[in-house]
Amino acid sequence: MTIQNVAIIGLGLLGGSIGLAVREHLPDVSTTGYDRDDAVQAKARELGLADRITEIAAEAVRDADLVILCVPVGAMEEAAREISDHLPGGAIVSDVGSSKESVAKALARALPEATIIPAHPVAGTEQSGPEAGFASLFTNRWCILTPPEGTDEAAVAALSDFWTGLGANIEIMDAEHHDLVLAVTSHIPHLIAYTIVGTASDLEEVTRGEVIKYSAGGFRDFTRIAASDPVMWRDVFLNNRGAVLEMLGRFTEDLTALQRAIRSGDGETLHELFSRTRAIRRAVIEEGQDDERPDFGREDHG
């Protein structure tokens, strides 16, 4: 089984990048795109994000052997219902959502007969919308597949080959574990970035202008993540509630311990932690998961 026709439902950063990546890396695969927002449809057509852009979702999936839902996780079920009557038998239905247990359930409810393989390419930027996509978004990134027990192995292999073709590395795990891993590597980092940016902008003793002027001290890094798509992230937190609350509990325990160390002047505890975390950075770079240049290679010095 090989993927020939891909339907991309939702043409924002992820959907658009898939379309562009297919054209660059898999020229024999044809793409059909749909977005329920007319303005996004028009922009996607202008930018050529897919070979063909349709005006209704049903039309986009008619010849598909792979349908990828690229909408916020809270909108997955509705998007799946829209295509349910028009899905070819044997087509794989997948997605790119950041939480997997809730998506697996939503898709199973909407498409009880379909071959469903939830997926999550761990890639993105702080930008969103059809103009934000680019063909190399998935290069050397990990794409996690969470096939439910009993999923056709040929279908899993076909989806793996598709993502490998776009430059990604594949990992397969169960949805529950995915949600725990991503809570710590993605969801909690976003939550605390959103929080500190909110905290800083609400202060009375420090003006917003000061916060912005002196942001190069570290704060600016958090503003990037806190500029991510609000609907996407609202849905992630509502749909991965258990794992997020669990990991948030661990984080606040650790933060409280550091607070106590600061209050009591316990430099040793601080130094021990601050030394340990450097090793993680080195490993991230060695594994090809970040730019090794200082400051991410930023060019903003004039």
Add this chain to the structure above:
Amino acid sequence: MTIQNVAIIGLGLLGGSIGLAVREHLPDVSTTGYDRDDAVQAKARELGLADRITEIAAEAVRDADLVILCVPVGAMEEAAREISDHLPGGAIVSDVGSSKESVAKALARALPEATIIPAHPVAGTEQSGPEAGFASLFTNRWCILTPPEGTDEAAVAALSDFWTGLGANIEIMDAEHHDLVLAVTSHIPHLIAYTIVGTASDLEEVTRGEVIKYSAGGFRDFTRIAASDPVMWRDVFLNNRGAVLEMLGRFTEDLTALQRAIRSGDGETLHELFSRTRAIRRAVIEEGQDDERPDFGREDHG
């Protein structure tokens, strides 16, 4: 009054960058550098971080009209005492530390007769040591001066001109306000980055390998900050305790409110905050304080 001879005490990222920036931007100013670590001294000599590198601190300041202490804030007092008997009358003593109230007090204790103008260029990278410096580090960054009441205005003007010459913009404020502003724009961001990287590496349910593999979901940003110099940051937290604990209190209140919103499924509260924080990112970019390219312009996609 114009600065002609600068002594740089401590030749890590900041001290080394000052030496290189002077050579590039202020070729008529001569620099003398000192570091108490012999290996750093040797490396600084090899890299030419200052016109002359001395083996004792006293020797470095002998002809200086400006001395800049570029050591961790907890080491300022000792560094100042080392030069106290050799400081020319009328020389300005300044520093680059991230907390200013405690440094002002430490320098006043060690050098009761000197013209002391504490300063903080809000610039840096996650790297440290003599090899990490570069001449454009201060370009378009803010340098905050916190002259104690009654400081000679000509000396403040001379120090301002010096930093402006290196490409920085100048702001003058009192030390207490500096410490509050930097607690939120720099110290708390570092503290929470160190914390989440520590939390992630201590988990049992999620392996360290998984944390690293899937770090592109947001976590990797925090690993950069959490790779910063451990001694420097230990000292910052011990020396800006009051402001850090105050701002940490605000942050944890806000985080608790979001935790409650997630637990109760209150999407509106989440969406309202996540929408608001985007504006801060735009302002940071408009003010020239960050790279506008997606993902800081990282190049790590293969």
